[in-house]
Amino acid sequence: MSGIWKHNIGLSIFGESHGESVGITISGLKAGLLIDEAFIQSELDRRKPGQSDLTTPRKEADKFEIISGQFEGYTTGAPLTMIIRNTNKKSSDYNHLKNRLRPGHADFTAKEKYKGFTDYRGSGHFSGRITAGLVFAGAIAKSILKEQDIKIGAQIASIHQVEDDNLPSVINENHLDALSKSFPVLNMEKETMMRKAILDAKEDKNSVGGKIRCFALNVPVGLGNPFFESVESILSGLIFSVPATKALEFGAGVRFASMYGSESNDDIYFDEGIKTRTNNNGGINGGISNGMPIDFTVTIKPTPSIGKTQESVNLLTNESVDLSVEGRHDPCIVPRVLPVIESVLAITILDLMN
Amino acid sequence: MSGIWKHNIGLSIFGESHGESVGITISGLKAGLLIDEAFIQSELDRRKPGQSDLTTPRKEADKFEIISGQFEGYTTGAPLTMIIRNTNKKSSDYNHLKNRLRPGHADFTAKEKYKGFTDYRGSGHFSGRITAGLVFAGAIAKSILKEQDIKIGAQIASIHQVEDDNLPSVINENHLDALSKSFPVLNMEKETMMRKAILDAKEDKNSVGGKIRCFALNVPVGLGNPFFESVESILSGLIFSVPATKALEFGAGVRFASMYGSESNDDIYFDEGIKTRTNNNGGINGGISNGMPIDFTVTIKPTPSIGKTQESVNLLTNESVDLSVEGRHDPCIVPRVLPVIESVLAITILDLMN
Amino acid sequence: MSGIWKHNIGLSIFGESHGESVGITISGLKAGLLIDEAFIQSELDRRKPGQSDLTTPRKEADKFEIISGQFEGYTTGAPLTMIIRNTNKKSSDYNHLKNRLRPGHADFTAKEKYKGFTDYRGSGHFSGRITAGLVFAGAIAKSILKEQDIKIGAQIASIHQVEDDNLPSVINENHLDALSKSFPVLNMEKETMMRKAILDAKEDKNSVGGKIRCFALNVPVGLGNPFFESVESILSGLIFSVPATKALEFGAGVRFASMYGSESNDDIYFDEGIKTRTNNNGGINGGISNGMPIDFTVTIKPTPSIGKTQESVNLLTNESVDLSVEGRHDPCIVPRVLPVIESVLAITILDLMN
């Protein structure tokens, strides 16, 4: 497995859900950035488990420790390494799964590829818990971007069949402000319905998916390149690194398929710079940022761990088994994935500005 | 701009729409592959312009010439370089665009990023014409994959508002066979409607988009890794390198958002190997191929070049102008992008097997 | 700064001499390797300080802790992360150096590049102490190579003006055995003279350099590629990552310059495989291993930290100052660099076999 991503900056993630720790090393950061530990912790807290009845009851403080790359509170330019020690491990929950294959999970592929040596407890290195490192990197990236007034936001666009009110084609700072809360939806009635959908699924030992719309404001013109280093290419590689992401749409996304060119093209005007009336292209033309908001939507699949009985196979005998996944799970992972998606966007923009 | 992609194999693309040539160098190929020039040409012909009234009238023979990396008809293991000389250049068509910004195009971003030095004729290096190199590489990859019985296919899933019949969740060789034709749709009535939608748009100086569903059969278990080298991450980086792609869905894609986990999880059974009843996950779990078909859908936006009048800006004066794009354009690029998408899938699988 | 190296396997190093810790993450290792902690520690002990009167008196246990990537004693295929906590920090030794520039050190370049934010204590991230991570990775690599009978050895070829007896052009297992000791020289008289040269320099508040000849036996034919991925290119990039290395010679090295082709060419014969009478080319032709021992020599410069007075500049005033570097230093770093050089060779071979 390769936990290394190397472009202008570098990321090296490591860890297991129920191992010693999870963490990340970030390479290529500038020296002299004040490390805002409170902000970083607040970002990690958005992702951490056990925050409400919507999430897994597993409690983890997710307290980070920086073990290299800082000196007297500032980045030094050297690799910045952070670790989080795992505390609340109930590995025994997973013993009965050692030889079973959970539908929708990486159990089968991991066992095949790694010859049975993977740490199966809580999905080991395949766990979404590894994304804590990305959130740490995202917090660092957001701090650097903020110095240039680049701001990142996200909306829970839908949970199961409940859709929040549509953001307009061109997102602005008012929308960012309206979404600056722990459960970022515009319409409070929809929020209530979404929460109910999650709790109903939980009650039913089931799970639900949803969509996250994420954006960056005040992005400079000129990031990215045509073809292999398009903003979409770099960003998509990181987005699909986040477990449970199954679709990615830029701007109008799948709606482009049924549009006319005369509808989908973004008309151009001048107002203290070149702007577009709509932002169907999600702020990117020819792979390069055009100064409009970077805007994309990610589909998150329902958590595959469910208590409901499913058909599977006993790995030792190849015989059919009825499987229900016990343990502590999220009935819906969307709210906790949201800060990861924001982080990945912040990292991408920082990387392309380097 | 970086035209280089380097993973296990390497791709280096170059060229301009109305420059001397387009081409590609492929690195990391094994020695001893018989180069099937007829097959390669047939693949290039699927993408080349001027084939029917559905496409741009620009005529290009797209005859390729291999200038390094082959000896006595076989690959040598050295970099394989192919060039196609441009022949049918009507650059004068583009003179009037030198200082205008076409909505939906990279004109603005290119001019900003490259300080006015880009070759603006036919979008220069931003042209979809550069993807001919990817089709060449795809043909080579398909030949190698075929030796291991791995097969690639694709469906025009929709054009504008016309959708072809749905392929089932688990695609098989019968579907591949049914789609082995120049306009690969299952339902002939739908094909007629699609062709009409394209010609109507052309008549109206407009353009339409659509969707391509693409798949690979007989993919071995174990390709890819969790996180940064997931099959989805590697593939998406290449997919979004293809101009006009704006959304990418794996398996059930955006439909995951409104599903229950009990629906979206693919039940597991044993039949001469581990299989799943459905293939909502598109053949990938935890970033690793699971042996079911790799299955994804790409949304292609309507060609931005349209004769209809649009709002734009005169680059020299910043004043509003009415712009209509003359020249030779495709009213719908979906059929010509389809072999590029297939190629990108073949390249990705070959790369991950290396 | 980029602490990431990514080829077939990946390395991510981090840490500072007097910070919290030093460590490494290794990506791309196969699953199922038994982690031999005793062997790893013995390798780290070869590099650690404070072992004898030849080295710095700084005492560090250099006890490593694996915090991810292992499960029940085996590698899992996930990123393998190791940290060593720094214990014996006497940072006060370095306070007086904050605004001085030590000749031969990175003080000036670090201060210029990182705007004064580097951790200056013990050279911070520029310290040779960071190579502990490489020795850890080297121990893992050696364990894997050993399964295929590939063996790594090294000779202290010279210290200051004392040269050990020459190894022959074609090194074999007898030489490897003869050099399997903590101060690997062939001739015991020369060893005595080398030790004396080091202690004399120490007494004189000075330092000395030397040469290390390193080799691998039983290397398979076919590793590497011509040009950018030649064995020499990959290996040299890692060798020159090791602080204090200033020259690298393959096989006959600088002696090639004064040879005739008829002398330098290695005559070819057959004896259970293609072999060469001499190994002037160091086991590599056209960038590719030829089955003869990989054989190269590295020159290590004298430790730049010396007590002797040198000319430098006060960074605040630009005025000349007399500088003598107090603190705990190695009068000769050659014996401690030797296991790092071996490690880098093991990592390179493992990487090229992946």
Add this chain to the structure above:
Amino acid sequence: MSGIWKHNIGLSIFGESHGESVGITISGLKAGLLIDEAFIQSELDRRKPGQSDLTTPRKEADKFEIISGQFEGYTTGAPLTMIIRNTNKKSSDYNHLKNRLRPGHADFTAKEKYKGFTDYRGSGHFSGRITAGLVFAGAIAKSILKEQDIKIGAQIASIHQVEDDNLPSVINENHLDALSKSFPVLNMEKETMMRKAILDAKEDKNSVGGKIRCFALNVPVGLGNPFFESVESILSGLIFSVPATKALEFGAGVRFASMYGSESNDDIYFDEGIKTRTNNNGGINGGISNGMPIDFTVTIKPTPSIGKTQESVNLLTNESVDLSVEGRHDPCIVPRVLPVIESVLAITILDLMN
């Protein structure tokens, strides 16, 4: 084989000695550089064969053709591709070598690795002729560096046993000027002796090696990073990509081994910036350029193709054979490699400034 090098800029080389062509694609160049074709050709001419009685009699015009990435005489920012068609092919010279293994050549490793599919004519892709692409890239890089007053030079430091006068530790523009000639040595008597050594070897059907000292003046402080991206690491990877290079020394190089720290450290003084009295470290401390000249020496082995009889093996029967290599060879490749080494330095500096 991988002909791709990708760091901040990208290089993709291709071609064979007696195939259709050789060439290169350069990615990541800025837009708007005036392409000085006369200068590029003059650089290629320095490397091309058939210039005097010192080199192979093979005549190649080495006329380059730019087939992408330029528009109206300037770089566009798109990949810049150049090809040179091979003209003077006497492939029949090589037929008798098809099943023989030339000592010192890549014949054996190539045949093993590429299963007999390599183009064996004139060493095919293993030929030094492929470096024409690097010289083209070097000419582009030199043009860009010149805008910032960064200048590259080189000395033939020795041919066989004849050494030119030593350049001082700190090289300056006077030395650069003195070496600006086709056979760059300081001492004309030594030049005469070197030429004689080459012609004597030629007469004797033998070959000789030598050393090249190469340097860059006015290099900014701060290029490179500690460890994997040190100036030495990046540069060495490219230097050892050049066929026939077998040793690389920075600054005092192998002489460091026998020096005291008090001799090898470069004393620091201030004179309109931080400078050093000597430049034993070759302009690099801690992997980062320090503003002094980048200064290194490369050892080039004698051309392995010699007419003298050598011991080899018949590949089909494994029986010993006497082999003498007929055809057109250079009795000494040093003068023709020199512009390649300069090019590689220019490329490295440009890359690290990007």
